[in-house]
Amino acid sequence: MALLQINEPGETAAPHQHKLAVGIDLGTTNSLVASVRSGEVQTLPDVNGEHLLPSIVRYVEGGVEVGTSAREKSIDDPLNTIVSVKRLMGRGVSDLKTLGNNLPYKFSESDSAVPRIITCNGNVSATEVSAEILKSLKRRAIETLGGDLEGVVITVPAYFDDAQRQATKDAARLADLKVLRLLNEPTAAAVAYGLDTGQEGVIVIYDLGGGTFDVSVLCLKRGVFEVLSTGGDSALGGDDFDHAIAEWIIEESGYKNDPQASLARLLMNESRRAKEALSDSAEINIEINRSDFKWSGVLTRSKLRELIEPLIKKTIMACRRSLRDADVTTDDILQVVMVGGSTRALDVRKMVGEFFQREPLVNIDPDRVVAVGAALQADVLAGNKPDDEMLLLDVIPLSLGIETMGGLAEKIVYRNTPIPVAKAQDFTTYKDGQTAMAVHVVQGERELVADCRSLAHFELRGFPPHVAGAARIRVTYQVDADGLLSVSAREENSGVEASVTVKPSYGLEDSEIETMLRDSMDYAEEDMKSRSLREQQVEADRVIEALDSALNADGDELLSKQERQTIDEARQELINAKTSDDSGVIKAAIKSLEKVCDDYVARRMNSNIQKAMQGHSVDEYISQDQE
Amino acid sequence: MTSDILTCNFFQLFDVPVSFDVDLDLIHQHYMELQKAVHPDRFVNASAQEKRISMQQTSRINEALNTLKQPVDRALYLLKLKDIDINFENETTMDADFLMEQMEMREALSEVREKDDPLAELDRVGNEVKAKTKNMMNDFSSCYEADRLDEARELIRKMQFMQKAKKEINDLFASIEDEIY
Numbered sequence: 001m002a003l004l005q006i007n008e009p010g011e012t013a014a015p016h017q018h019k020l021a022v023g024i025d026l027g028t029t030n031s032l033v034a035s036v037r038s039g040e041v042q043t044l045p046d047v048n049g050e051h052l053l054p055s056i057v058r059y060v061e062g063g064v065e066v067g068t069s070a071r072e073k074s075i076d077d078p079l080n081t082i083v084s085v086k087r088l089m090g091r092g093v094s095d096l097k098t099l100g101n102n103l104p105y106k107f108s109e110s111d112s113a114v115p116r117i118i119t120c121n122g123n124v125s126a127t128e129v130s131a132e133i134l135k136s137l138k139r140r141a142i143e144t145l146g147g148d149l150e151g152v153v154i155t156v157p158a159y160f161d162d163a164q165r166q167a168t169k170d171a172a173r174l175a176d177l178k179v180l181r182l183l184n185e186p187t188a189a190a191v192a193y194g195l196d197t198g199q200e201g202v203i204v205i206y207d208l209g210g211g212t213f214d215v216s217v218l219c220l221k222r223g224v225f226e227v228l229s230t231g232g233d234s235a236l237g238g239d240d241f242d243h244a245i246a247e248w249i250i251e252e253s254g255y256k257n258d259p260q261a262s263l264a265r266l267l268m269n270e271s272r273r274a275k276e277a278l279s280d281s282a283e284i285n286i287e288i289n290r291s292d293f294k295w296s297g298v299l300t301r302s303k304l305r306e307l308i309e310p311l312i313k314k315t316i317m318a319c320r321r322s323l324r325d326a327d328v329t330t331d332d333i334l335q336v337v338m339v340g341g342s343t344r345a346l347d348v349r350k351m352v353g354e355f356f357q358r359e360p361l362v363n364i365d366p367d368r369v370v371a372v373g374a375a376l377q378a379d380v381l382a383g384n385k386p387d388d389e390m391l392l393l394d395v396i397p398l399s400l401g402i403e404t405m406g407g408l409a410e411k412i413v414y415r416n417t418p419i420p421v422a423k424a425q426d427f428t429t430y431k432d433g434q435t436a437m438a439v440h441v442v443q444g445e446r447e448l449v450a451d452c453r454s455l456a457h458f459e460l461r462g463f464p465p466h467v468a469g470a471a472r473i474r475v476t477y478q479v480d481a482d483g484l485l486s487v488s489a490r491e492e493n494s495g496v497e498a499s500v501t502v503k504p505s506y507g508l509e510d511s512e513i514e515t516m517l518r519d520s521m522d523y524a525e526e527d528m529k530s531r532s533l534r535e536q537q538v539e540a541d542r543v544i545e546a547l548d549s550a551l552n553a554d555g556d557e558l559l560s561k562q563e564r565q566t567i568d569e570a571r572q573e574l575i576n577a578k579t580s581d582d583s584g585v586i587k588a589a590i591k592s593l594e595k596v597c598d599d600y601v602a603r604r605m606n607s608n609i610q611k612a613m614q615g616h617s618v619d620e621y622i623s624q625d626q627e
Numbered sequence: 628m629t630s631d632i633l634t635c636n637f638f639q640l641f642d643v644p645v646s647f648d649v650d651l652d653l654i655h656q657h658y659m660e661l662q663k664a665v666h667p668d669r670f671v672n673a674s675a676q677e678k679r680i681s682m683q684q685t686s687r688i689n690e691a692l693n694t695l696k697q698p699v700d701r702a703l704y705l706l707k708l709k710d711i712d713i714n715f716e717n718e719t720t721m722d723a724d725f726l727m728e729q730m731e732m733r734e735a736l737s738e739v740r741e742k743d744d745p746l747a748e749l750d751r752v753g754n755e756v757k758a759k760t761k762n763m764m765n766d767f768s769s770c771y772e773a774d775r776l777d778e779a780r781e782l783i784r785k786m787q788f789m790q791k792a793k794k795e796i797n798d799l800f801a802s803i804e805d806e807i808y
Contacts, residue, residue, distance in 0.1 A: 151671070180671050181668060181671070221655070221659070317804070320804060321801060324797060324800065324801070380668075381668060381671045382671075383671075383672065391659075391662060391663050391666055391668060391669075392668070393662060393666070417689065417693060418689040418692065418693070419689070420667060420682045420685050420686045420689065421686050421689045421690060421693075422683070422686040422687075422690065423690070478682075478686065480667070480682060481666070481667040481668060481682070481685075543674065546674075594674055594675070594676050595676075597676070598676055601674075601676055601677055601680065602680055605665065605677070605680055605681070605684070606631060606632070608664055608665075609632065609661060609664045609665060609684075611664070
């Protein structure tokens with residue numbers, strides 16, 4: 001109970017201690033970790049001085065390789081080497097077909113909705129593969145910074161839906177990282193450019209990475225970022241440029257068969273090399289000499305443009321749509337920020353510049369800019385800058401709805417609504433005597449449920465029968481600051497309730513995660529027990545310390561004698577419980593202390609709000625109301 | 628406890644007078660100040676209960692902003708505060724002139740693709756919708772201030788029609804642009 005948190009800046013009693021926090025850009029092609037060290041933000045290199053960690057995981061007998069070493073084997077061992085796993089995050093078995101034509105992996109036939117890739121080291125889910133990348137970055141950070149991490153900010157494409165965000169959080173849990181916040185990548189980029197302290201106005205973030213394209217229209221006002229709109233394509237990126245080139249090579253060579261996994265990978269690598277080289281020269285020779293594939297030829301800059309132009313046009317279309325969603329025109333735009341390695345392609349810069357009618361910002365390394373912004377935000381959230389006023393407000397990227405009669409999706413929370421948000425809608429029954437209702441939660445902009453993404457199903461059962469149309473079922477959607485959804489339904493006449501935290505069909509069940517954590521080498525069961533006991537003891541100390549400091553500050557002011565006594569008793573019980581060696585006992589005592597403090601905490605928070613509103617007091621109106 | 632984010636009305640929340648003509652800049656400024664005080668990012672290391680309260684309060688502030696920001700939602704909310712029934716679902720009658728106008732506009736929209744410059748034509752219809760909506764908003768404001776609430780209520784229904792038209796125009800823009808580019 002960190003009641004300290006809401007103290008005015010400077011009131012904090014304890015001397016300020018710098019907490020280690022990092023920002024992680026978990027990318028499709030590469031991942032990075034960055035941190036603020038002695039006031040400066042840096043991406044952290046590995047022992048070889050490499051900042052980018054290729055997001056590639058290779059499973060070998062009894063072990064895992066991550067990064068460059070895995071990439072080196074990707075051609076020889078394609079089935080055990082997982083690349084671009086981000087594209088699979090939060091995806092279900094049924095999604096594989098739409099993604100599938102380029103995936104060389106074998107998937108296990110399982111009854112679980114989570115697709116699992118068969119490797120020589122067992123079957124793994126996308127979440128587990130991502131967790132390996134996170135673990136590798138975590139190790140790097142701990143070694144470089146010399147201490148345990150207080151928490152991380154992980155970036156996700158603004159376009160990520162609920163399932164994908166949840167999968168990302170799950171991966172962090174598997175890597176034993178505390179997520180301070182999931183941050184939209186474009187927002188992080190704007191922070192990195194320090195646009196939060198610059199001129200106020202509309203900023204467009206054009207982010208073309210390896211596997212995803214995002215465009216975000218942000219509005220900066222009074223030091224606060226607001227996301228006016230987000231758009232993009234979660235399956236379009238520089239990989240597709242490589243693909244277009246690879247297909248051109250295959251066509252030119254007259255090769256008729258379906259290329260095997262290792263050949264396909266080789267062609268993709270050659271294509272990428274050619275594409276990158278064309279940023280500096282007008283043409284490039286390509287030569288492939290394998291027993292099953294021989295070809296050499298020249299790729300010119302104009303040919304490249306011809307190949308990738310349709311893809312760039314797709315991104316421009318998304319830009320146009322986002323501007324309209326945000327209700328701004330190209331004239332309103334102050335800055336255009338380029339993010340993602342694929343924005344190095346000259347054609348991209350040119351076409352984007354033409355569309356927005358201004359030179360895009362490219363001076364921060366487009367591969368690192370997101371990690372840099374995430375690190376800055378992690379520093380703030382970890383509490384290293386108590387005076388920093390920076391606050392990032394985010395919106396929900398895709399509308400959340402519910403299935404209604406006839407397979408239609410009715411929107412409950414519209415896209416671009418600032419989060420967190422709660423929205424309730426009333427429904428009724430359509431048959432006499434109906435005592436149950438199925439709730440189907442969907443996400444997307446389309447009218448038909450079939451065209452939206454299915455997030456969860458649950459049932460509200462056992463309410464008393466009514467005539468059709470008489471039951472009143474209130475369905476509430478609550479989206480938290482990370483963009484994660486929970487849904488509850490309640491029949492208002494009887495009070496029957498049901499709810500679900502959307503752990504959609506594609507996420508991992510909590511129990512699955514616990515099993516994985518337990519299975520992982522890091523913790524034996526005994527360790528888990530003593531670890532959780534230690535955690536509760538620390539938490540108890542924190543709660544007591546925070547409470548004491550709060551009581552000192554305004555306990556007399558805000559509490560009656562009796563309320564104070566109740567709190568003091570619960571406080572004493574927690575002090576007694578602390579000596580127990582059962583973490584459950586401590587946890588229960590913390591809970592009950594928190595419960596008796598509920599009103600007090602609310603009052604403190606309200607008085608804090610009044611301070612925020614300063615001159616304009618909310619009370620005036622309220623007292624008028626009550627007359 | 629006096630002031631409470633969770634129970635006061637949306638106008639009180641942002642400390643602005645209860646009226647259709649609101650100062651959106653001021654609302655926005657107060658919105659930001661409130662957000663800075665209650666947003667979950669300020670409670671990352673706080674207890675579960677503080678997090679919960681913070682989330683409830685922020686949610687409500689967001690709901691309030693969303694409601695007041697959109698003219699139609701703001702108008703509906705004003706009537707709701709006056710205990711006026713705003714469930715229009717079963718109402719099918721509408722003044723004939725208005726319906727006629729609507730039909731003409733739909734016709735214009737359905738023929739847009741045949742025009743020489745469809746985007747310019749869409750712009751024209753869009754501007755018309757904008758101008759009409761603006762007039763309706765002014766009318767609503769006067770009716771509301773004069774306590775002619777039945778008239779005000781009828782205006783909201785019309786504004787909803789215009790809102791739908793605006794969405795259709797935007798969708799048309801998107802699909803025509805997709806074809807061109």
